[in-house]
Amino acid sequence: MRTMGFWNNKGGTGKTSLSFQTICAFASQNPKARILVIDVCPQANLSELFLGGQEHDGGKNLLVLHGQPGRQSIGGYFQTRLPKPFDGAGIAVANYVSKPSDFNKVIPRNINLLAGDPLLELQANAISTLANTQIPGTNSWIAVVSWLRDFISSAEDDYDYCFVDMNPSFSMYTQIALAACERVVLPVTADDSSRRGIQNAMSLIFGIKLPSEIYAQHNFHTRMTDGKLPLPKIHLIVKNRLTQYIKVAKGYAAVLDGISNDVKSILSSYPAFFTFSKVKDGIKEIKDFQTSGVVAFARGAPFVSMVSGTLSVASQRVKVNKDQLDENRAIVSDLAKSLW
Template identity: 25%
Template structure:
């Protein structure tokens, strides 16, 4: 059964998609090789376009659908299994043959409004709890259909904690927060931690309302990884080191930070432009080495059951 991990942050531009892509590629490429499903839950579709060209994506989505199709099915439109939507081997390089993709589309942008508009009025606390769980379990139910076909399922979430991200968290066995070592990210990760804890408490409460015998407090293991660390000598580099030390020293995150990190070298930008992992575009480069380390640590932090 697959280990399902969400990659989250409340803000964009923090290396979330790049990290999802590279860890997925590393799991699939390096021994012991794993079968990986990438799910793009972000309407910006950046993970999707790291895996394929626009014309192929456009044709594929018209024929087979996208992640948005899963939510449309819940809303009463055309029923389609996630199995039918999965894009097998979207990348042509043989080294990446173990990776499949659930592509995204911009139509996911208004999924919260569409789900809320279809919500029936609840008259009892049990109905409220059931609606709460139903709206946030759409992706989880879809993933269960295919989970046995994969070793890892990695979900690239949008930079918020709205329903698409909540669906990803409800479907997950754990989550990874990517953050840059700057002041705003340091402040934000504390807020993010509190909000996710609140979401999980709400899930537990809803489950207990529906089933009074359910007294288990479900939690999700999570970790933090620093990415795009500034390597320019001088003040900025010192700030990065100080912020990493600050987060690692916080009581809430004791033992939660990856030892590995990635750095802001051009190799990663060049690889992204070529729609390739740095392992293939710039073998032996700084981030080739760093992402290999991060992927190795990822396996240890999120082992298969």
């Protein structure tokens, strides 16, 4: 199974809406592909989108999954691993996975979901404690960081592609998610904090430019390497939410150029950490989705199946322009084709 993650340790980059639209576009382009979406985020915003969004009871539908016996979510799965953290055998994948199109008819039928769960925050301390437990003959950190790898391995015969959405953090459950990914899409916006976010991401995942050698022995990169687990590779850096105009505004251009230059420098020094060899092949520019994006987010509607016209959002009637919707559909379609 091919596994792709969406992550940035900085919030506000539009990751959730971008991943939702891109995954649905990919599923639409590949109708015979069996797709698993894993939401490793306590806010579970992506899950709510798949389950209907604000307008179609996405939050209530998520609670339905949480109320199932054993809890049909990532939190339910982790809950079963806590008593036996070092044994990944016999995982009943189907107990935790749902089909979002049963709740939200506009979602492609070939997508299944391991929903997000606020329980992750409560589980985080226990998971971290287990990962750092000293047991002779057992690499506890590797065993715990492999929880999602175990789940995906158990689902290998049932799915072709897996997409993992992660929240903007580097908590233990985020590391569990990253450890399961072959590739990572890194969304950024046109601001200096996003530029620093790329540098931080490279430090967190690959141990590049750590402030002190003290951090090296406990770094994600070092622990993954020592445990002989493969590191994910940066596959795309998506400059997201750009100005709606055809040319990027001058106020953003310098920052965006700075991001490209930073990537070029890191790529030159550490090519093994990327799937691309030229910066132009690894950077995508995405314009702001504007009104149609807001409506899509509220209604849990992917562009691939969304219709234009006047639609309801929060008891208001909002007009979605056809040309704008068609343009957004083309943008995410192009991005989806670049995932593999």
